[in-house]
Amino acid sequence: MVDEPGGWPRTILTPVVPGLNFELIRSTLPPGCAPAGYPAYAAGSHEFIAVETGTLRLTIDDSTVDLAAGDSVYFAADAAHRYANPGSTPCTYNVAALIMRPRGSSTRPG
Numbered sequence: 001m002v003d004e005p006g007g008w009p010r011t012i013l014t015p016v017v018p019g020l021n022f023e024l025i026r027s028t029l030p031p032g033c034a035p036a037g038y039p040a041y042a043a044g045s046h047e048f049i050a051v052e053t054g055t056l057r058l059t060i061d062d063s064t065v066d067l068a069a070g071d072s073v074y075f076a077a078d079a080a081h082r083y084a085n086p087g088s089t090p091c092t093y094n095v096a097a098l099i100m101r102p103r104g105s106s107t108r109p110g
Contacts, residue, residue, distance in 0.1 A: 008033055013094075021099045028092045029056070029085035037082030042100040045077035054091030057084040067093075 013024040029035070037059070049058065050072040057066050058073065060081045067073060075081070077099065085091040 008035065023095075023097050023099070025095045025097065026092065027083070027095070028090050029054075029083065030090055031085060031088050034084035035082070037080055040079050040081075041077045043078045044100040046098045047075055047077045047081075048096040049073050049075075050094045050096075052092040052094065054085060054089050055087040056091050056093050057086045058082075059084070 008027060008029050010025060010027045013026055014022065034057075049056070049067065051067045051069055053069050055066055055068055056071075057064060058075075058081065060075050061079045065073070066086065077097065083093070
């Protein structure tokens with residue numbers, strides 16, 4: 001588990017497999033948390049999001065959608081994106097990410 005700046009935990013649930021850029025990640029954002037966004041990944045990158053609890057605000061480029069517990073969404077991750085919790089309770093969500101980049105890159109899925 002990694003404690004990100006701003007006090008939110010992020011856990012990578014999948015093992016590291018050399019040459020495979022897939023990760024399953026579980027994150028919990030505290031109420032009102034709006035971490036820094038992520039830059040666009042390389043073409044061919046994908047993210048699938050499933051919200052367990054709370055409200056997740058997903059912004060992709062200039063479009064924003066609020067997702068509730070039980071909601072899921074897919075987006076091509078070759079666009080700038082960010083996650084936030086606009087609610088008054090913690091938001092836990094899972095990201096299944098296929099990122100077309102070397103695993104050693106400094107960027108990371110949410």
